[in-house]
Amino acid sequence: MTTAELAAPPAEERAQAEYLLEARKIEVTYDRVAIAIQGVSLGVPAGGRVALLGTNGAGKSTTLRALTGFLPSEEIEVTDGEVIYEGESLVGLRPHEIARRGIALVPEREKVFMTLKVMENLLSTPVGSNRASRAEGLERVFHFFPQLERKTGLIAGLLSGGERQMLALGMALMTNPRLLLIDEMSLGLAPVIVEELVGVLSAINRELGVGLLVVEQNAEVALGLADHAYIIESGRIVLEGTPQRLREHEDVQEFYLGRRASRDGEAASYQDVKQYRRKRRWYG
Numbered sequence: 657m658t659t660a661e662l663a664a665p666p667a668e669e670r671a672q673a674e675y676l677l678e679a680r681k682i683e684v685t686y687d688r689v690a691i692a693i694q695g696v697s698l699g700v701p702a703g704g705r706v707a708l709l710g711t712n713g714a715g716k717s718t719t720l721r722a723l724t725g726f727l728p729s730e731e732i733e734v735t736d737g738e739v740i741y742e743g744e745s746l747v748g749l750r751p752h753e754i755a756r757r758g759i760a761l762v763p764e765r766e767k768v769f770m771t772l773k774v775m776e777n778l779l780s781t782p783v784g785s786n787r788a789s790r791a792e793g794l795e796r797v798f799h800f801f802p803q804l805e806r807k808t809g810l811i812a813g814l815l816s817g818g819e820r821q822m823l824a825l826g827m828a829l830m831t832n833p834r835l836l837l838i839d840e841m842s843l844g845l846a847p848v849i850v851e852e853l854v855g856v857l858s859a860i861n862r863e864l865g866v867g868l869l870v871v872e873q874n875a876e877v878a879l880g881l882a883d884h885a886y887i888i889e890s891g892r893i894v895l896e897g898t899p900q901r902l903r904e905h906e907d908v909q910e911f912y913l914g915r916r917a918s919r920d921g922e923a924a925s926y927q928d929v930k931q932y933r934r935k936r937r938w939y940g
């Protein structure tokens with residue numbers, strides 16, 4: 657398989673893709689001058705499982721935030737392209753307006769109110785687009801996270817990292833979303849906890865038909881959970897495809913899965929040359 661095939665899915669595959677949420681060539685600028693991401697296009701079908709994989713500073717959080725809206729006080733805006741949800745543009749809408757449409761963000765930081773109890777955190781969320789009742793919301797949350805039900809009276813700051821992530825996911829579920837956008841769920845958590853959370857996310861996707869867009873630095877999590885994945889580097893999508901296709905790609909193996917490609921005659925001291933080649937392969 658050639659890189660060109662990987663980078664650009666066949667035209668018929670693109671044409672058939674029906675996205676619930678789609679970013680079309682978006683550019684996001686901080687402080688009016690600093691362009692953080694450029695020409696980023698990606699889509700999440702209804703009930704789909706999509707991953708955005710990239711290293712530190714690649715533009716993953718910026719992309720998610722562009723899809724979920726900015727506050728008026730923030731010096732950040734979508735300066736080019738479109739974000740389309742159910743055929744309607746989301747650009748310029750505020751976070752609460754986007755959340756009301758059924759898109760729930762689990763942010764990278766400050767995902768729960770640390771000084772409030774677990775139950776207070778869950779009840780702090782607005783009801784979703786279909787006006788689901790609080791009781792239904794809590795039932796849904798405790799079905800997927802029974803562990804939280806036993807800790808409802810505990811201050812969130814006393815939860816373990818894994819439980820805090822469960823609470824953040826639970827708060828998103830309270831809104832009865834059609835789409836869950838999750839920023840680095842696996843960060844700082846033990847592999848066994850991450851595995852458990854991935855299992856719960858799969859169940860949420862399967863049982864409720866909730867679409868997932870997970871942002872990850874952890875390739876195993878991203879490729880294990882998704883049925884379509886994008887790789888972002890320096891603010892641009894450099895590769896996309898099914899997890900299987902991406903796993904077969906030499907650069908993904910080397911740079912994201914930590915498996916050194918065995919290319920005859922190439923010594924480690926040729927790192928620079930290799931970096932250059934890698935860029936050429938992805939951008940060329």
Ligand SMILES: Nc1ncnc2c1ncn2[C@@H]1O[C@H](COP(=O)(O)OP(=O)(O)OP(=O)(O)O)[C@@H](O)[C@H]1O
Pocket residue numbers: 686687690692710711712713714715716717718719764873
């Ligand atoms: N509020 C901000 N003001 C100015 N620049 C910002 C701001 N937030 C992020 N950036 C810049 O935008 C670029 C992308 O950052 P972003 O947080 O989207 O990356 P990321 O892929 O989520 O990284 P990480 O894995 O570390 O979370 C970086 O160069 C970063 O410095």
Ligand SMILES: [Mg+2]
Pocket residue numbers: 716717718764839
């Ligand atoms: Mg981030």
